[in-house]
Amino acid sequence: MKKIFSYLFKENPVFVLVLGLCSVLAVTTTFERSYMMGVVVLVILVLSNLIVSLIRKIVSEEIRIPVYIIIISTLVTITELILNKYSKPLYDAFGIYLPLIVVNCVVLGRALSYASKNKVLDSIKDGFKSGLGYLVAISIIGLLRELLGNGTITIMNDISGITGYKEILHIFNNVVIPNKLFLTSGGAFILLGIVIGIINGRRSEV
């Protein structure tokens, strides 16, 4: 347990390595969109690591990057088609940030630096670990932004078409007035900066 916790905060791809910030800043206006983006990236990361590791002996050094980009963009296209069919609101909310997973540094980075050199099972494990770190990070940012900016936590709204469950928690109940600043792009930058700063501080203390 302690190991998982230390991994999530000491080697987190977003907070520590500062990778894949585009989507962390862009889609985190509600908690639901944030964790769904995290889940999508997690699934794509595990699958791309699996495929890259399976073909690591066939692909030569020179053509590695183009081949990996095609693998990842195929996976992203499949995800796009699935989301477009089953959860249109979420697909529309993600907009261009769904295809942009192709150039998310976390996915390509793990394929290049780990999956291309290691056994299949280890690569899947590595993909899961990085994906989980990303999921936790993006969920934290989404939770804070929605709570501070709107006073609510959307557990499930956009994807309720599939699950049939809908829940938006109203936390402050108009006692505290939420600040819309955190829903704007500037607020996103400032909040992420503060969160990374606090985590840096905690890390150097421990």
Next chain:
Amino acid sequence: MNIITIFITTLITENVILTKFLGICSFLGTSNKEKNALGMGISVTFVVLISTILTYLINKFILIPTNSAYLQTITFILVIACFVQITELIIKKYFKDLYKSLGIYLPLITTNCAVFGIILTNIRSNYNLIESISNALGSCLGFVLVLYIFTLLREKIENNDILKSFKGIPIALITAGIMALIFGRLV
């Protein structure tokens, strides 16, 4: 929409870095020196302009008539990757001086989300060729502008007395946030 409106909004109020969060990796990574910022900006502008035209033509004359618009993601990323490779080869062969100053940035551009993001925005907003070019130009100039201002700010910030845990990335992000707030209210 009017092409001038598109140009101004993408340049300032809907800046690629500050409101669409594209190209943040290079924004935080390369913006340590003024010269690097300009080099990166110029190479990005070049690649974005040409690939905007290429992807527009491919989308209009190949993907849409054959009813395969779902292949957009794969096709566009391939176009960008190939184009970056070709540009690198040409510059390496014929413009040796330019290659020396831009060379290291070129491979990085394929994975720069700004390039892919601007192209996707063009297609998703159903812009025609002129509007696409205007959007591409505005976005790229906005990218260079913000990158350059940010580099100058960052040089000043580095020398200031700030909390140890906020040095580097966190203070850069907070600065970018304040810049985003200002840029959003400029027009």
